[in-house]
Amino acid sequence: MKTAAVLTLVLAAACGGSDEPACDPSGPMCKTLSSYRLFDDIATQTPAEGVVPYALNTPLFSDYTTKDRFVSLPPGESLAWRDDPDSFVAPTGTIVIKTFSYLADRRMPTGDRRLLETRLLIKQDTGWTGASYVYDEGKPSDAILAIAGAPLSASWIHDDGAARTNAYVVPNKNQCKECHNEHDDKLDLLGPKARHLNTGTQLQQLVDLGVVTGAPAAATWPKAVAAYDPGSGTVEQRARAWLDINCAFCHNDRGAARTSGLFLGYQETDALSLGICKPPVAAGRGSGGRAFGIVPGQPDASIMMFRIESTEPDIRMPELGRNLVDAEGASLVRAWIAQLPGSCP
Ligand code: HEC
Ligand code: HEC
Secondary structure (H helix, E strand, C coil): CHHHHHHHHHHHHHCCCCCCCCCCCCCCCCCECHHHCCEEECCCCEECCCEEEECCCCCCCCCCCEEEEEEECCCCCCEECCCCCCECECCCCCEEEEEEEEECECCCCCCCEEEEEEEEEEEECCEEEEEEEEEECCEEEEEEECCCCCCEEEEEECCCCCEEEEEECCCCHHHHHHHHCCECCECCCCCCEHHHHCCCCHHHHHHHCCCEECCCCHHHCCCCCCCCCHHHCCHHHHHHHHHHHHHCCCCCCCCCCHHHCCCCCCCCCCCCCCCECCCCCCCCHHHCCCCECECCCCHHHEHHHHHHCCCCCCCCCCCCCCCCCCHHHHHHHHHHHHHCCCCCC
16 A cells, blocks of 8 residues: 555656646546646657657648657557558557647748647557547647537648648547548557558667567568658559558458448559449449549549549548648649559440
């Protein structure tokens, strides 16, 4: 008893002296982000000791927000490599953290930014649970459990120097599932996979740190290229990497869009599954009157471009998680379709 009391005191002191009790991650989601003790400084997103930052070679497009990602593992535990399905297996007590923010000026990546929300996924005995914590504008020191998602009005200076605005939408708890149920309607991690983490020396470092265990020989590690970096691969590889992270968590044979028959994972090799000369399952508004998912050489005749470039809720793809068009991603997929050989019957 006595030891436990002393330990609690020491922990509280080490965590910046927050007077709130520490959150028990095996229970329901706590009210405040600070109660999880994941950060030494939330405002600057400085992680606490043992909370490991990671990056993906291509992020999901989320209306031009900037994202910080971290993983917190229970002491002595690790993410176990798994080939099928390909996201790593996390032990009970793991917390994965993703913070969304707008840079004041996208041309200055280390300049001021406005924190919007921090999403947590927590591995409990029964599986993953998650929620979002929202920041009040001008109060970056803590975030509060989001209940109903009122949009946050945001403005920033874009890459081209023009002023841009967005009514940024924080997803609700049910929407987490619409995307994170990648396979068989079960909540899982989407980013932490070998091919997304295999950028520079990052994956090797995670293995060296013991964060990832059970990895096969490094020479065999899969790697997806960085979609936004022209130097990282061919137009085809980059377009496929973009479709992989933005679409494949629904568009796979065990995902939410399985009945569409459109499978957009990086490993997919079947032309019809990728949408090439594939008639749509439903020829409604979502097809824009176009006959095939992809018409080689003709982006403007391809349903895929119609849906990537739409912002209308019942047409746009992904159907949730964005209001804006990813102009760079869209032009990459355009360039890929434009260079595909052949024609449809
Ligand atoms: C539009 C689809 C979509 C929605 C809605 C969504 N996510 Fe995600 N989330 C993703 C994708 C894709 C990734 C991986 C790519 C990335 O990190 O950029 C991701 C990554 C994450 C991560 C980092 C770990 C991981 O799985 O990669 C956390 C934590 C997270 N999401 C939590 C949530 C929570 C909590 C909600 C609901 C409040 C939510 N997400 C809603 C698509 C979504
Ligand atoms: C949150 C899940 C989800 C995500 C993410 C998503 N889709 Fe979809 N998609 C669906 C569902 C469900 C359907 C079937 C209903 C419909 O057509 O709206 C569909 C249908 C489609 C179709 C019509 C397919 C056919 O042949 O009938 C296209 C094209 C498409 N999606 C493209 C994309 C692209 C490109 C992306 C990524 C940029 C994407 N989708 C991301 C859920 C998703």
